[in-house]
Amino acid sequence: MSATAKSNSPIASAATESRDWTKASTLELQSGSKDESDVLDTKVKERHCRKQVKREEKQRREEVERRACEEAEARAHKEAERAKAEVERKAREEVECQAHEQAEKDKAEVQRRAAEVAARQRALVQEVSKKRVREESEAGPSDNQSEGVW
Numbered sequence: 001m002s003a004t005a006k007s008n009s010p011i012a013s014a015a016t017e018s019r020d021w022t023k024a025s026t027l028e029l030q031s032g033s034k035d036e037s038d039v040l041d042t043k044v045k046e047r048h049c050r051k052q053v054k055r056e057e058k059q060r061r062e063e064v065e066r067r068a069c070e071e072a073e074a075r076a077h078k079e080a081e082r083a084k085a086e087v088e089r090k091a092r093e094e095v096e097c098q099a100h101e102q103a104e105k106d107k108a109e110v111q112r113r114a115a116e117v118a119a120r121q122r123a124l125v126q127e128v129s130k131k132r133v134r135e136e137s138e139a140g141p142s143d144n145q146s147e148g149v150w
Helices: 010-018 021-139 141-149
Strands: none
């Protein structure tokens, strides 16, 4: 009795049953090539998937970086506008302060000049009054009466 070789693959059992070694080896080669092509197809698909995942991740990173740049630019623009407004406000306050100081100086100058003019006028009035008193005292009482009569 001859013992038949037992195998788990249907190809091996078909080969042993037919006892045709060329047919069996051809079937094995064909099934191996199908398996190999399936393996290769799977590997290629996996590689494509990995590349796609990497591309998507790169796009996500680029999008995040782009948004971060845009936000940074927006913040910088707002800060520049705020700084510009602050500089303009300070310049306006400085101009107003200088104008107020100049107005105070002008007012003080006008008051000083007015005081000088008033002092000169008083001096002139006193001088004229003294002159009249002298003239009247030199002319005597008779001139005064004659002037008053006319």
